[in-house]
Each structure stands twice: as C-alpha cells, then as structure tokens.
Amino acid sequence: MEDSDEEQAVSKLTKRATKIQIDDRDVNEWEQVQSAFFEHYNPLTVSRFRKESKSTTSGSGNNPPPPNLFSDTFCDGTTILCGFAGGTCRTLDVNRLSSEEVVLNAQTTWKHSGLTCLRCSRVSPFTFFSSSTDGTIRLWDVREEARKPSQKFALDEASEAANTKDKPKKKPILQFDVSSSDQLLGAGTELVKEDSYLLFWDVRSGKSLGAYWESHSDDVTAVRFHPHQNHCLATGSTDGLLNVFNLLETAEEDALQYSFNTNSSVDSVHWSNSESTTSSIMTCVTHTNEVQVWDALTGDRIAEINRKLLAETMMRSNPDAVYITSCYNLENSAIGLMTCSLSGGNTRLIELDSEMKPKPRGLFMDQTAVIQTAEYLSKAHRWATFDENGIIKLWHLQSPSPSEKKQKRSKNISSEDKRNKRFKPYNRD
Amino acid sequence: MTSKVSKETLFECVNAVIQHSQEKKRKFLETVELQIGLKNYDPQKDKRFSGTVKLKHIPRPKMSVCVLGDQQHCDEAKSNDIPCMDAEALKKLNKQKKLVKKLAKSYDAFLASESLIKQIPRLLGPGLNKAGKFPLLLTHQESMLQKVDEVKATIKFQMKKVLCLCVAVGHVGMSADELAQNVHLAINFLVSLLKKHWQNVRSLHVKSSMGPSQRLY
Numbered sequence: 185m186e187d188s189d190e191e192q193a194v195s196k197l198t199k200r201a202t203k204i205q206i207d208d209r210d211v212n213e214w215e216q217v218q219s220a221f222f223e224h225y226n227p228l229t230v231s232r233f234r235k236e237s238k239s240t241t242s243g244s245g246n247n248p249p250p251p252n253l254f255s256d257t258f259c260d261g262t263t264i265l266c267g268f269a270g271g272t273c274r275t276l277d278v279n280r281l282s283s284e285e286v287v288l289n290a291q292t293t294w295k296h297s298g299l300t301c302l303r304c305s306r307v308s309p310f311t312f313f314s315s316s317t318d319g320t321i322r323l324w325d326v327r328e329e330a331r332k333p334s335q336k337f338a339l340d341e342a343s344e345a346a347n348t349k350d351k352p353k354k355k356p357i358l359q360f361d362v363s364s365s366d367q368l369l370g371a372g373t374e375l376v377k378e379d380s381y382l383l384f385w386d387v388r389s390g391k392s393l394g395a396y397w398e399s400h401s402d403d404v405t406a407v408r409f410h411p412h413q414n415h416c417l418a419t420g421s422t423d424g425l426l427n428v429f430n431l432l433e434t435a436e437e438d439a440l441q442y443s444f445n446t447n448s449s450v451d452s453v454h455w456s457n458s459e460s461t462t463s464s465i466m467t468c469v470t471h472t473n474e475v476q477v478w479d480a481l482t483g484d485r486i487a488e489i490n491r492k493l494l495a496e497t498m499m500r501s502n503p504d505a506v507y508i509t510s511c512y513n514l515e516n517s518a519i520g521l522m523t524c525s526l527s528g529g530n531t532r533l534i535e536l537d538s539e540m541k542p543k544p545r546g547l548f549m550d551q552t553a554v555i556q557t558a559e560y561l562s563k564a565h566r567w568a569t570f571d572e573n574g575i576i577k578l579w580h581l582q583s584p585s586p587s588e589k590k591q592k593r594s595k596n597i598s599s600e601d602k603r604n605k606r607f608k609p610y611n612r613d
Numbered sequence: 614m615t616s617k618v619s620k621e622t623l624f625e626c627v628n629a630v631i632q633h634s635q636e637k638k639r640k641f642l643e644t645v646e647l648q649i650g651l652k653n654y655d656p657q658k659d660k661r662f663s664g665t666v667k668l669k670h671i672p673r674p675k676m677s678v679c680v681l682g683d684q685q686h687c688d689e690a691k692s693n694d695i696p697c698m699d700a701e702a703l704k705k706l707n708k709q710k711k712l713v714k715k716l717a718k719s720y721d722a723f724l725a726s727e728s729l730i731k732q733i734p735r736l737l738g739p740g741l742n743k744a745g746k747f748p749l750l751l752t753h754q755e756s757m758l759q760k761v762d763e764v765k766a767t768i769k770f771q772m773k774k775v776l777c778l779c780v781a782v783g784h785v786g787m788s789a790d791e792l793a794q795n796v797h798l799a800i801n802f803l804v805s806l807l808k809k810h811w812q813n814v815r816s817l818h819v820k821s822s823m824g825p826s827q828r829l830y
Binding site for chain 1: 654663664665733740743748808
C-alpha cells in the first residue's frame with residue numbers, strides 16, 4: 185500500500201536527520217549592535233541553581249525540556265524567590281551568590297507540590313505565597329524552622345458542595361497575585377469542565393471571598409493587581425482576552441470594566457509602575473511572542489508589536505527565533521522587554537519609548553542560553569537571570585575600563601582611524 | 614523559513630487526502646485537519662502553546678460574522694450584505710443572559726467598532742466572553758470586507774494536556790494547491806512557536822474528517 189512505502193521513506197529520513205538548529209544571526213556588525221544597545225551588562229556572579237541534567241547530545245535529540253521556573257523579588261530588593269514546577273522553591277540572597285557554587289542547600293527549600301506560581305509579600309521581606317494545581321494557595325514565612333505553611337487558602341468545602349450538584353472538582357490554580365498592602369489574593373484557574381474561575385481570598389482572615397466564572401472561556405494564565413489600587417485587577421487567558429475588573433462592585437457583570445481581545449493567547453500581563461497612582465497602562469505578552477499595550481482607563485489599544493518588529497529592533501535575522509522572557513518596569517516608568525533568540529541566548533533588552541515604539545537598550549554579554557525567568561533589582565540596577573542550562577547570573581552595568589573609554593569616544597570615527605589610534609605610542613594603556 | 618517537509622511530499626499527501634474523500638463521498642463537507650505530534654515538551658510544566666494564525670485560503674466557508682458597529686460601520690455592513698447590529702439594538706437586549714447567549718450562538722464570530730467595543734461589558738455583560746466569542750476590534754482605517762475575510766481565514770489552536778495538537782486547515786472542496794498552501798503556512802507558524810522548533814516535532818499528519826490519516830513527517 186502506498187501509505188507504508190511513504191512511511192518507510194519518511195522514517196529513514198528522520199533517522200538520518202542530525203541535530204536541527206534554528207537559523208538566526210545578527211544582521212549588523214557587532215560594533216553597530218554594541219553602540220545601538222548602549223547598556224552593556226556583564227555577569228557579576230555566575231552559579232548553578234539546578235544540577236546538570238544527564239542530557240544526551242545524540243542525533244535523535246531526545247532531551248527533556250528544562251523544568252518550568254517561577255521567580256519573584258522580595259520587597260527588600262536583595263532576596264529572590266525561585267521555584268520549580270516540580271514543587272520546590274528556595275530563596276536566594278543576591279549578595280551571597282558566589283561563583284561556581286551549586287546553590288542546592290536543602291535547608292532553604294520549601295515544598296508545595298504542583299507549584300504553579302510564586303509571589304512575595306508586598307509588605308514583609310520574610311513572607312511569600314505559592315499556588316499549585318491542588319487548588320490552594322499557601323503562605324510561608326522564611327523564618328519558620330519547621331518549613332510548614334503559616335496559612336492555607338482553599339475553597340470552602342461546605343459552600344462548594346451546596347453549589348454544585350456533583351462532587352466539587354478541584355480547580356488547579358495557574359497564576360495568582362496579592363494586592364498592594366497584602367490585602368487580597370486573586371487566583372486564576374484552569375478550565376474545569378466548562379468554567380474557568382477567578383478565586384478571591386481575604387489574606388488576614390483567610391476567608392474565601394467568592395469567585396468569578398463568567399468572563400473567561402479558557403484557562404486563566406495571567407493575574408495582576410494594580411500596583412497601587414487594590415480593587416483594580418487585570419486577568420488574561422488562553423482565550424485571548426485581557427479583562428480589567430473593579431472589585432469594589434459586588435456582581436461580576438458590574439465588576440468587569442473592559443475586555444480587550446488580543447486575538448492570540450495571553451502569557452502575562454504587567455501594569456506600568458509609574459509614580460502616578462492612576463497609571464493605567466497594561467503591557468501584555470502573548471504565547472505567540474508578541475506584545476500588546478492597552479490603556480485600562482480609556483480602553484484603547486496603544487501598541488501592537490509583532491515578532492517581525494521585535495526581530496528588527498533586536499537586530500536579528502529570524503523573526504521566528506524571537507522569544508520574550510518577560511516584561512519589566514524600569515526607571516522613569518519605562519517598560520523593558522527581555523528578549524532572547526531561540527537559537528541560543530543573545531539576550532537583549534528592548535525598551536518601549538513614550539510612544540510605545542520598541543528601541544534597543546541593553547546587551548547581556550556572552551549569554552548563550554535562553555533565559556527562563558529573570559528579576560530586575562531596581563535599587564541596585566542589577567539583573568538576576570535563570571537560564572535553561574541551570575545557571576543563575578547576577579548582571580551589572582559594566583563600568584567602562586580605560587581602554588573602553590577610548591573606544592567609546594572614537595565611536596564616530598571610522599574603524600580604520602580607530603586602528604591607527606591604537607598604534608600611537610602615547611595612547612597605549 | 615526552510616521546511617523539513619519537501620514540496621513533493623506535501624503535494625502527494627494532500628492529493629491522497631482529497632482522493633480518499635472523492636472515493637467515498639459524504640453528505641457533508643469534510644474538514645481537513647493537520648495533526649502535530651510533539652516531543653521533548655511537557656504540557657504541564659512548559660510554557661503554553663496556543664494562539665491564532667491566519668491562513669491564505671478560508672478553511673470554513675460557512676463561517677458567519679456579525680458586525681457590531683457605529684453608524685458608519687453599520688452602513689458599510691448593510692451595503693455589503695454583512696449582518697450587523699448597532700448600539701441601540703444591543704441596548705434592547707437589556708443585558709438579559711438568555712438573549713445574549715442566543716446572540717452568541719447565532720454567529721461564529723463578531724467584529725466591533727472601536728467606540729462600541731469598549732461598551733460591550735456594560736451593554737451585554739460577560740455573555741460573549743463566556744461563549745468565547747468576544748468581538749475583534751474593527752477600525753475605520755481597514756476595509757470591512759478584508760477584515761471579515763481575515764477573521765474567516767484565522768484558525769485558533771490550543772495545546773491541551775496531551776502531546777498532540779489538531780487544527781482545521783481546510784476542507785475537501787479546496788484544490789490541492791490551496792490545501793497545500795494552508796498546510797504549509799500552518800506548519801511553519803506552529804513550528805516557529807516551539808522552543809526548539811523542529812526538534813519538538815515528532816510527527817505530522819493530514820487527514821479529512823472521515824478519511825484515514827496521511828503521514829507527512
């Protein structure tokens with residue numbers, strides 16, 4: 185039969201196939217890239233946060249993907265919380281990350297199996313929250329010797345049973361957020377039967393405050409409270425919608441303020457952290473590696489940045505290799521995007537200017553692996569990145585050494601003149 | 614983007630699918646689907662794989678689109694024989710859940726003018742959200758007909774908990790050329806979203822609703 189012949193031919197080809205690389209490279213000369221991306225970050229410390237996996241480099245390429253990572257920064261700005269999807273999470277003091285040290289001290293880990301999201305407390309540098317597929321959120325205190333949760337937030341069993349005809353199914357939480365001043369917890373769940381929920385709890389009392397289930401038709405993957413207004417909540421889902429809620433309203437249909445249709449699938453949503461408490465700019469990163477910026481006050485779509493535009497800004501050749509790690513709030517209310525190339529690292533920082541147009545900003549030198557998650561430590565102007573090879577790096581803006589200072593001054597002179605200058609005896613280092 | 618599937622293999626496969634559907638004609642128009650088997654990807658622990666992609670040829674010709682428009686858009690819609698509703702018509706629904714649900718069921722997709730789309734939660738409540746049919750933004754800068762065609766040509770794909778993804782890319786009434794183009798576009802787009810591109814693809818199959826699947830990769 186023709187099917188089996190074709191199948192045999194195809195399988196022969198696949199067996200002979202060597203490791204398939206993604207083709208992506210710089211479009212411009214390295215000097216041009218360096219001058220366009222004017223901030224150069226270099227690693228201050230490099231260490232390992234995960235044991236090296238027994239990966240094979242055989243032609244079949246059967247490497248299991250690295251476990252999904254979550255991170256957040258404590259409000260003191262020097263301790264980072266990171267966790268694996270497997271369930272363990274630990275704290276890392278950025279001032280104590282020494283080179284080559286395997287950061288696997290069992291004493292500093294907490295376990296919440298089925299971990300899906302981590303958030304640090306907004307007021308205390310010692311407590312954090314974690315959510316999991318078991319449908320609960322737990323509050324932990326790092327000073328607790330026993331490594332047990334201080335508080336557990338779950339759905340009220342009794343009211344659940346009263347509301348549903350059959351046995352209440354557990355609702356796996358995919359992402360959650362804690363409001364400013366630690367008042368409320370809002371969590372988004374997976375699609376369970378036909379509903380995906382937004383669950384709410386009061387932190388101090390631990391009481392469940394109810395749920396919304398009408399505004400999304402698929403898994404809720406992004407939940408973010410406004411940085412200053414704790415009644416304002418943004419949620420995103422794989423159904424492509426970005427919803428904005430005013431939690432002061434009691435009924436869900438009154439609380440829903442806006443629904444923005446990204447026409448894609450939402451991976452994360454971020455509020456701009458401007459000085460003004462009424463800032464309403466929301467940046468959304470989609471699973472298709474594109475960015476959309478919406479205004480939650482006027483309801484307007486301010487910007488739509490596709491992979492092609494990002495590749496151009498990144499000065500790379502292949503739009504299909506663009507990977508967005510996440511979106512960050514930089515100084516002066518600027519919005520930054522950390523982008524990588526799927527061909528391997530080449531991590532660059534893109535800034536959205538006042539018109540929300542992407543501009544090159546920073547280079548993370550010699551980064552060859554895709555960054556899974558990163559934290560921006562604004563007080564110290566440093567970045568902490570966790571990449572797919574299990575390495576954690578702390579980056580700082582390299583202060584230019586004397587030789588570099590000369591090169592910077594001669595930026596506008598042709599490369600030939602630069603070469604000549606270097607040979608002049610009185611300019612040598 | 615270089616594809617790991619040669620043009621000949623693609624055409625052979627597509628032709629085989631069409632041939633099979635001709636051999637045993639069904640009473641309905643069979644849909645042609647692309648099935649992708651993935652590897653080295655953990656659906657529980659890795660980043661989601663979902664979104665939309667616009668194909669070259671409309672895969673579902675019978676898709677109905679309704680325009681929720683301001684005065685200008687409604688006039689344009691009427692002159693182009695596209696069903697439409699204006700703010701007044703929406704207000705008449707009085708936010709009643711049953712009526713909104715009925716509206717959601719009557720059309721496959723919605724488009725809405727900028728001014729109207731912002732009022733939808735106030736006018737209709739979350740009914741369209743729940744049905745997964747929240748309208749797409751329709752501006753005055755683009756042609757309505759073009760946008761409607763765009764909507765009809767866009768397919769949604771979603772990765773659930775299994776390592777297999779299925780998307781409708783056409784129907785058996787399309788020519789081999791059109792089907793091949795759609796399949797090619799879909800494959801390239803979906804592969805470009807995978808972290809390791811082709812290293813994450815285990816197999817590719819094309820099949821019609823009732824026919825056997827034809828292996829592509």
